[in-house]
Amino acid sequence: MFTQENMEELLAFDTGETDADVISIYLNADPSETPIETIKLQLRAMLKEVAPGHEDDIGRIEQHFDLVHDWGKPGVAIFSCALEDFFRAYEVAVPFRNRIRIGNKPYVKPLLHFTKYYANYGVILVDRVGARFFEFHLGELQDSNGTVGEDVRKLKHGMGSSATGMRGGSGGARAEDEQAQRNMREAADEASRFFSGKDVRRLFLGGTSENVAAFREMLPKQLQSCIAGAFAIDMDAGKEEVKQRSLAMLHQLNAQREQQLVERMASESARGGMAVTGLAPTLRMISDGRVDTLLLSDGYRTPGFRHTGSGYLTASTDSDLFGEEEFEPVSDVIEAAVNRTVAQGGHVEVISDNPKLEKAGQIGAILRY
Numbered sequence: 001m002f003t004q005e006n007m008e009e010l011l012a013f014d015t016g017e018t019d020a021d022v023i024s025i026y027l028n029a030d031p032s033e034t035p036i037e038t039i040k041l042q043l044r045a046m047l048k049e050v051a052p053g054h055e056d057d058i059g060r061i062e063q064h065f066d067l068v069h070d071w072g073k074p075g076v077a078i079f080s081c082a083l084e085d086f087f088r089a090y091e092v093a094v095p096f097r098n099r100i101r102i103g104n105k106p107y108v109k110p111l112l113h114f115t116k117y118y119a120n121y122g123v124i125l126v127d128r129v130g131a132r133f134f135e136f137h138l139g140e141l142q143d144s145n146g147t148v149g150e151d152v153r154k155l156k157h158g159m160g161s162s163a164t165g166m167r168g169g170s171g172g173a174r175a176e177d178e179q180a181q182r183n184m185r186e187a188a189d190e191a192s193r194f195f196s197g198k199d200v201r202r203l204f205l206g207g208t209s210e211n212v213a214a215f216r217e218m219l220p221k222q223l224q225s226c227i228a229g230a231f232a233i234d235m236d237a238g239k240e241e242v243k244q245r246s247l248a249m250l251h252q253l254n255a256q257r258e259q260q261l262v263e264r265m266a267s268e269s270a271r272g273g274m275a276v277t278g279l280a281p282t283l284r285m286i287s288d289g290r291v292d293t294l295l296l297s298d299g300y301r302t303p304g305f306r307h308t309g310s311g312y313l314t315a316s317t318d319s320d321l322f323g324e325e326e327f328e329p330v331s332d333v334i335e336a337a338v339n340r341t342v343a344q345g346g347h348v349e350v351i352s353d354n355p356k357l358e359k360a361g362q363i364g365a366i367l368r369y
Helices: 004-012 036-047 055-068 109-117 169-195 209-218 239-270 279-287 333-343 355-359
Strands: 022-028 075-081 086-092 099-103 121-126 130-137 140-148 202-206 227-231 275-277 291-297 304-307 327-330 347-351 363-367
Touching: 004 086, 004 109, 004 333, 022 036, 022 055, 036 055, 036 099, 055 075, 055 086, 075 109, 109 333, 109 347, 121 169, 121 209, 121 239, 130 169, 130 239, 140 169, 140 239, 169 209, 202 209, 202 239, 209 227, 227 239, 239 275, 239 291, 239 347, 239 355, 239 363, 275 279, 279 291, 279 333, 279 363, 291 333, 291 355, 304 333, 333 347
Parallel strands: 121 202, 202 227, 291 347
Antiparallel strands: 022 075, 022 099, 075 086, 121 130, 130 140, 275 363, 291 363, 304 327
């Protein structure tokens, strides 16, 4: 599984001034959507973008898919630099959009997006008898458990803890409801124990709307604060269905969150507040260490410049900040901006298909101060 240590290693790797290039490849390798041979053909077509002299890299990448790749994982990210004897392949449970990048550092934007969106979430399926608990991280199941109380259907008509004066069905219905309440309270207690010590950031509830509403109120406040949504699902659903339904919920929620971030950035920038849009202003804020959240369109890349003394990033050398001092060209100043933002403790949001962000220049930032 991809870890924070893996990310830190990728961010630290830099071939510098050498002629060694890092080839970064992201691939949707889901054989349930596309036949394996077609996926390999797509990979070969992407590798045609690699200039001559990288035959060793191409060979290692193709060999990975021929001999090593786990086709049960739909997403794969590969980084190869044969001249530095560097090769890393990460297979994950969420597919990537196909893309290839070549530069002096690994291209990490899609992985940053992936690790932010799909880290540490839980699912609880609940009904009137019991509950099932799931812990996921990066789209993969980490742990699961469940609890089953007394079957309320065993409380026959007119039996159980009938209230005085109630007859027939009323007493039986009351008894069933009381037993369902006890079952849910026990399930809520068990949920608290199951998720205790787990770094769950978001929690989804599954079941009928009535059961979910009742169960939600029984959860401890800490778990209630993590609830991000609910969906209808059968209590006996398989683990794969639970995973796919929760991933769909994550995708929907993150799309809404992205839209809200873009709206906030645009409105703040328009009134001269704590945000900027466009390449030149955003690079200046990054270089000044003022960026809290960097927003950019998925796939956006453009050349730029880096000041040789300070590392200051700029869209052009027409700057009066450094007089006659030299700037060095940067093949992709967006990737440099991402790396610098992360190094400064900022956040990066890679956003797809957002017309407002596109209109704003494909890049912008929400500021710290």
